[in-house]
Amino acid sequence: MALISDTQPWKDLKAHVDDINQTHLRDLLTDDNRCQSMLVDFDDILLDYSRQQATPETIQKLFQLAEAASLKEKINRMYSGEHINSTEDRSVLHVALRASRDAVIQSDGKNVVPEVWKVLDQIQEFSERVRNGSWVGATGKPLKDVVAIGIGGSFLGPLFVHTALQTDPEAIESARGRQLRFLANVDPIDVARNITGLNPETTLVVVVSKTFTTAETMLNARTLREWISSALGPSAVAKHMVAVSTNLTLVEKFGIDPNNAFAFWDWVGGRYSVCSAVGVLPLSLQYGFSVIEKFLRGASSIDQHFYSQPFEKNIPVLLGLLSIWNVSFLGYPARVSMESNGKGVSIDGVPLPFEAGEIDFGEPGTNGQHSFYQLIHQGRVIPCDFIGVVKSQQPVFLKGEVVSNHDELMSNFFAQPDALAYGKTADQLQKENVSPHLISHKTFSGNRPSLSLLLPSLNAYNIGQLLAIYEHRIAVEGFIWGINSFDQWGVELGKSLATQVRKQLNASRTKGEPVQGFNFSTSTMLTRYLQASSDVPADLPTALPKI
Numbered sequence: 001m002a003l004i005s006d007t008q009p010w011k012d013l014k015a016h017v018d019d020i021n022q023t024h025l026r027d028l029l030t031d032d033n034r035c036q037s038m039l040v041d042f043d044d045i046l047l048d049y050s051r052q053q054a055t056p057e058t059i060q061k062l063f064q065l066a067e068a069a070s071l072k073e074k075i076n077r078m079y080s081g082e083h084i085n086s087t088e089d090r091s092v093l094h095v096a097l098r099a100s101r102d103a104v105i106q107s108d109g110k111n112v113v114p115e116v117w118k119v120l121d122q123i124q125e126f127s128e129r130v131r132n133g134s135w136v137g138a139t140g141k142p143l144k145d146v147v148a149i150g151i152g153g154s155f156l157g158p159l160f161v162h163t164a165l166q167t168d169p170e171a172i173e174s175a176r177g178r179q180l181r182f183l184a185n186v187d188p189i190d191v192a193r194n195i196t197g198l199n200p201e202t203t204l205v206v207v208v209s210k211t212f213t214t215a216e217t218m219l220n221a222r223t224l225r226e227w228i229s230s231a232l233g234p235s236a237v238a239k240h241m242v243a244v245s246t247n248l249t250l251v252e253k254f255g256i257d258p259n260n261a262f263a264f265w266d267w268v269g270g271r272y273s274v275c276s277a278v279g280v281l282p283l284s285l286q287y288g289f290s291v292i293e294k295f296l297r298g299a300s301s302i303d304q305h306f307y308s309q310p311f312e313k314n315i316p317v318l319l320g321l322l323s324i325w326n327v328s329f330l331g332y333p334a335r336v337s338m339e340s341n342g343k344g345v346s347i348d349g350v351p352l353p354f355e356a357g358e359i360d361f362g363e364p365g366t367n368g369q370h371s372f373y374q375l376i377h378q379g380r381v382i383p384c385d386f387i388g389v390v391k392s393q394q395p396v397f398l399k400g401e402v403v404s405n406h407d408e409l410m411s412n413f414f415a416q417p418d419a420l421a422y423g424k425t426a427d428q429l430q431k432e433n434v435s436p437h438l439i440s441h442k443t444f445s446g447n448r449p450s451l452s453l454l455l456p457s458l459n460a461y462n463i464g465q466l467l468a469i470y471e472h473r474i475a476v477e478g479f480i481w482g483i484n485s486f487d488q489w490g491v492e493l494g495k496s497l498a499t500q501v502r503k504q505l506n507a508s509r510t511k512g513e514p515v516q517g518f519n520f521s522t523s524t525m526l527t528r529y530l531q532a533s534s535d536v537p538a539d540l541p542t543a544l545p546k547i
C-alpha cells in the first residue's frame with residue numbers, strides 16, 4: 001500500500017521545487033531549445049507547454065515519477081479491461097465506446113465492441129427515422145424537438161458537445177428546423193424554461209440516466225411524462241418518450257417501451273459516458289448520426305495516440321504530469337477537473353499526505369478577461385489552459401477593421417499567456433513614467449504558468465479529440481496519484497441526507513409531524529420553510545408550469 005509520495009522520484013521532484021523557484025518564466029522563455037522541446041504536434045493539434053514553470057529536467061523527473069507509478073502499465077490495464085475501478089469492481093472502458101467496428105476490447109473475457117456497435121446502429125436507425133419523419137408523434141406530426149432529461153455525467157458531456165456543435169457549419173445544416181434542450185436541475189423553474197415554446201405533439205423526450213434511479217432525473221421524467229399525457233393521452237408516451245440507461249428493467253417499469261431503450265454498460269463511468277448512447281442519441285437526433293460519428297472518430301484518434309505514443313509526445317500524459325507538478329509540488333489549487341479526481345485517499349484507502357484534484361473554472365473567449373483575469377494576473381497563481389482554434393466556425397470580416405473578428409479573439413489567445421509569464425516590472429513602469437504611487441498597483445509579478453492548445457478547427461472530429469484529451473489527462477493524474485478516478489463515493493452523503501429531508505417534508509405536510517432528528521440550525525430553517533409554505537397542499541394535485 002505504498003504511496004507515490006514515498007518514492008524517490010517524488011522526493012526528487014520535491015527537492016527540485018527549490019530550483020524552479022529560482023527561475024522566472026521570463027528567463028525560461030528565452031531558451032529556444034527548451035521551448036522547442038515543449039511543443040507537441042499531433043494530427044494538426046499543437047500543444048505548447050513552454051509557459052509551465054518547468055525545465056527539461058523537471059519533465060525528465062516527471063517521467064521518472066510516471067515510471068515509479070507504473071503509468072504505462074496502468075494505461076495498458078485500462079485498455080485491456082481489467083477491473084481498475086477496484087472499489088466498484090469494474091472495468092473502465094469508455095475507449096471502447098468509440099473504437100472502430102473491427103476493434104477487439106475485452107471486458108470480463110468478452111469483446112464488448114460488437115455490443116457497442118449494436119447500440120450505435122440502433123441509434124442511427126432510430127434517429128434517422130425521427131429525423132426523416134417516418135417515426136411520428138401520437139397525432140401524426142414529425143418530432144422536431146428533443147428534450148434530454150439527465151444530470152451530472154448524463155448532462156454535462158452532451159451539453160458540452162452540443163454547445164460546440166451549435167455553430168459548426170455542417171452541424172447547423174443538419175440541425176435545421178430542430179431543437180435540442182437539456183433538463184437537468186430539479187427546480188420547477190427549469191421545467192418551465194425547458195417546455196416554454198415547445199408543443200408536446202412535436203417533442204420527443206429522452207430520459208438519460210445510467211442508474212434510472214437519480215432523484216432529480218426521475219422526477220423531471222415523471223413531470224414531462226405528465227406534460228405529454230395530459231396533452232395527448234397516456235398512450236402517447238410510447239411515441240414521445242425514449243430512454244438511455246444501463247438499467248433496462250427500470251426503464252420498462254417507468255412505462256417506456258424496451259424497444260425504445262438504448263443500452264450502455266456498467267464499465268462506462270457516468271462522467272465518461274458522453275460517447276455512449278447518453279450523448280450519441282440526443283446529439284444524433286439533433287445533428288444526424290454521421291456528424292456524431294465524426295465526433296466519436298476524433299475521440300478514438302486520441303485514444304490511439306494516448307495508448308501508443310511515447311510519453312514525450314503524448315498530449316494527455318504531458319497534460320496530466322504537468323497538472324501533478326502544479327498541484328502536488330508547486331501547490332497551485334485550481335485548474336480543470338471534474339468529480340473524478342476529488343479524492344482524499346489512495347485507491348487502497350490510505351489518506352493522502354498531498355493534494356490531489358483541482359478546482360475547475362473557465363470561460364469562453366475573452367469573457368474571463370472581464371471577470372476573473374484580475375485574480376490570475378495579480379492575485380492568486382492559477383495555472384491556465386488556453387484552448388484556441390485556427391479556423392473559426394463562423395468567420396466574420398468587417399470592411400475597415402484592422403483584423404477579422406476571429407483574429408481579434410486570437411490576439412488575446414496569444415497575448416494572455418505571455419502577459420501571465422512575463423508580467424511587468426517596476427523598472428519597466430518607471431521607464432514609462434508611471435507615477436510612483438501607481439507603480440506597485442501596475443506591477444505584474446509574471447511567472448504564472450499556462451499552457452496553450454491550438455486546434456485546427458472546431459468540427460465534430462476535433463471536439464471528440466478535445467474531449468478525449470481531457471478525459472485521459474484526468475486518468476493520468478489519477479494513475480500517478482494512486483487514486484481511483486472512476487468512482488465517486490463523495491457525492492453519496494448529500495444524496496442520502498436529502499432523502500431524510502424529503503421524508504420529513506412529506507411527514508410534516510401530510511401528517512403535521514414536527515421537524516425532528518436534525519441539528520438546531522437545520523431544524524430552524526426547515527420549520528421556517530414549512531410554516532412559510534403552508535399553502536402547499538398535503539395531497540399533491542397535478543399542476544404543471546403555467547407558461
Ligand SMILES: O=P(O)(O)OC[C@H]1O[C@H](O)[C@H](O)[C@@H](O)[C@@H]1O
Nearest residue numbers: 152153154209210211214270488
Ligand atoms: O446517470 P445517472 O445514473 O442518473 O447519474 C447521474 C450522476 O449521478 C451522480 O451524482 C454521479 O456522481 C454522476 O457521475 C452521474 O453522472
